[in-house]
Amino acid sequence: MAKRKLNRRQQWRIQKIQDERLARANKKQKNFNNDDELLDQVHHHGVVVSHFGATLDIEDDSSHLLVRCALRQNIDAIVCGDKIVWQKLTNIAKNVQIQGVVTALDARSTVLARPDFTGQMKPVAANIDQLLIVTSPVPELNEGLIDRYIVAAELSHIQPIIVLNKIDTLSHEQRQVLEKRIKIYQDIKYQILYTSAKSQHGLDTLLEQLTGKVSVFVGQSGVGKSSIINALLPNANIKEGEVSLATNKGTHTTSVSRLYHINTPSQTQSSEVQTSLIDSPGVREFGLWDISREDVIHGFVELQQYIQHCHFRDCKHLNEPNCGLLKAIEENKISEQRLNSYHRIIDSIDS
Ligand SMILES: Nc1nc2c(ncn2[C@@H]2O[C@H](COP(=O)(O)OP(=O)(O)OP(=O)(O)O)[C@@H](O)[C@H]2O)c(=O)[nH]1
Ligand SMILES: [Mg+2]
Ligand SMILES: [Zn+2]
Structure with missing residues (x-):
C-alpha cells in the first residue's frame, strides 16, 4: 500500500x-x-x-x-x-x-510510539520508513504481537515488514508449519522475509529491502534483532543475548535503541546511498492504548473494505445479522484469526 x-x-x-x-x-x-x-x-x-x-x-x-x-x-x-x-x-x-x-x-515525518509503564504514549523512533517486525521460532511466534505492531505501523504511516529469523534452526517440516502460519500476512499484502543471522541466509534480500531507507527493528527479546544488524554490519559489535533454556524467552540484552548506518554504492548513480537501521530493546507486549476503537480497523487493511457491507452502522462484528466481516469469513475472504485479533485489541482498549 x-x-x-x-x-x-x-x-x-x-x-x-x-x-x-x-x-x-x-x-x-x-x-x-x-x-x-x-x-x-x-x-x-x-x-x-x-x-x-x-x-x-x-x-x-x-x-x-x-x-x-x-x-x-x-x-x-x-x-x-x-x-x-x-x-x-x-x-x-x-x-x-x-x-x-x-x-x-525538527518536524518528524513519522513517529512510532508506545505507552510507557504509566500508560503515557512515548515516542520510540522517529522519521522511519519501515518497521521490521522480527519474529523467530524461539521465542515462540506471536501473531497477536505482530498484529499490534501492524496496527501501530499502519496508523503511523510506516511500512511494516515481517522477518522470520533463525530459520537455520528449522527442519523442513517445521519450516512448512511456520510458513503456513505466516502466510496470512502474505495473503494480505505484507512482505515476509526469511533470515538467519547465523548462516546469513536471506540477508542479501533483507539488505535490498533496507537500502536507502530508515528501518527500525522491533519484536520480542531474543528473536535476533541485534544479531541481524551485527551480521549486516560486523563492525557494529552489538551485544547479543541468550535465550533462556528454562523459559524460552530472551534476556533483554539491548537496553537502549541505537541507529546504525550502512553506506552502499547506489546502483543508478555513482554516489553512495545511506541506509539507516535502528536496533531497539525487545518487548514483552506492545500496547495500543492511545487509539480509538474507530482507528483500529484502519490497522487491519484487509478487513476495512468489508465493514461497509455491515447492515448496522454500529455493528460490532460479533454475531449481528448481515455483518460484512462475518460474511467475508464464511466466504473465506478474510482470516478468522485476524478478526479475533481485531476483537482482542478492541477489548484491550475498552477495559
Ligand atoms: N541459531 C540462530 N540463533 C540466532 C539467530 N539470530 C540470533 N540468534 C541467537 O539468539 C539469541 C538472541 O539474539 P539477540 O540478537 O541478542 O536478540 P535481540 O532480539 O536483539 O534481543 P533483545 O536485545 O533482548 O531484545 C543469541 O543467542 C543469538 O546468537 C539465528 O539466525 N540463528
Ligand atoms: Mg538486542
Ligand atoms: Zn459487522
Missing part, C-alpha cells in the same frame, strides 16, 4: 510549532543549566543516534562525527532518528563528556 502522508494542514501545524521552537532556541544563547557556560552561535544539524538518560549521542550532518550532547530542557522526548539542531559548548573543560547541547527538534 502507498505510504499515507500527513495532510497539508497537519504538516503546516507541525512545521509552525517547530519553527517557533527553533526561534526560541535561537534567542536563548545561554547554556542548558549553567548560566556561565555559553553556547557557540553556530547551529549544526544532526540526527539522534542514541538517547540514554539525560545524554544524547548525535551524528553531525556535515562531519558525520558522533557528538555527545545534553538536551535543552524545554524540548520534549527525543528519540533515535530525530533530526535536531545542536550547538557546541564553548566551555567544555568542566565537563569533557558533553560537547554540545541539542537546542531544537
Whole structure:
C-alpha cells in the first residue's frame, strides 16, 4: 500500500510549532543549566543516534562525527532518528563528556510510539520508513504481537515488514508449519522475509529491502534483532543475548535503541546511498492504548473494505445479522484469526 502522508494542514501545524521552537532556541544563547557556560552561535544539524538518560549521542550532518550532547530542557522526548539542531559548548573543560547541547527538534515525518509503564504514549523512533517486525521460532511466534505492531505501523504511516529469523534452526517440516502460519500476512499484502543471522541466509534480500531507507527493528527479546544488524554490519559489535533454556524467552540484552548506518554504492548513480537501521530493546507486549476503537480497523487493511457491507452502522462484528466481516469469513475472504485479533485489541482498549 502507498505510504499515507500527513495532510497539508497537519504538516503546516507541525512545521509552525517547530519553527517557533527553533526561534526560541535561537534567542536563548545561554547554556542548558549553567548560566556561565555559553553556547557557540553556530547551529549544526544532526540526527539522534542514541538517547540514554539525560545524554544524547548525535551524528553531525556535515562531519558525520558522533557528538555527545545534553538536551535543552524545554524540548520534549527525543528519540533515535530525530533530526535536531545542536550547538557546541564553548566551555567544555568542566565537563569533557558533553560537547554540545541539542537546542531544537525538527518536524518528524513519522513517529512510532508506545505507552510507557504509566500508560503515557512515548515516542520510540522517529522519521522511519519501515518497521521490521522480527519474529523467530524461539521465542515462540506471536501473531497477536505482530498484529499490534501492524496496527501501530499502519496508523503511523510506516511500512511494516515481517522477518522470520533463525530459520537455520528449522527442519523442513517445521519450516512448512511456520510458513503456513505466516502466510496470512502474505495473503494480505505484507512482505515476509526469511533470515538467519547465523548462516546469513536471506540477508542479501533483507539488505535490498533496507537500502536507502530508515528501518527500525522491533519484536520480542531474543528473536535476533541485534544479531541481524551485527551480521549486516560486523563492525557494529552489538551485544547479543541468550535465550533462556528454562523459559524460552530472551534476556533483554539491548537496553537502549541505537541507529546504525550502512553506506552502499547506489546502483543508478555513482554516489553512495545511506541506509539507516535502528536496533531497539525487545518487548514483552506492545500496547495500543492511545487509539480509538474507530482507528483500529484502519490497522487491519484487509478487513476495512468489508465493514461497509455491515447492515448496522454500529455493528460490532460479533454475531449481528448481515455483518460484512462475518460474511467475508464464511466466504473465506478474510482470516478468522485476524478478526479475533481485531476483537482482542478492541477489548484491550475498552477495559
Ligand atoms: N541459531 C540462530 N540463533 C540466532 C539467530 N539470530 C540470533 N540468534 C541467537 O539468539 C539469541 C538472541 O539474539 P539477540 O540478537 O541478542 O536478540 P535481540 O532480539 O536483539 O534481543 P533483545 O536485545 O533482548 O531484545 C543469541 O543467542 C543469538 O546468537 C539465528 O539466525 N540463528
Ligand atoms: Mg538486542
Ligand atoms: Zn459487522
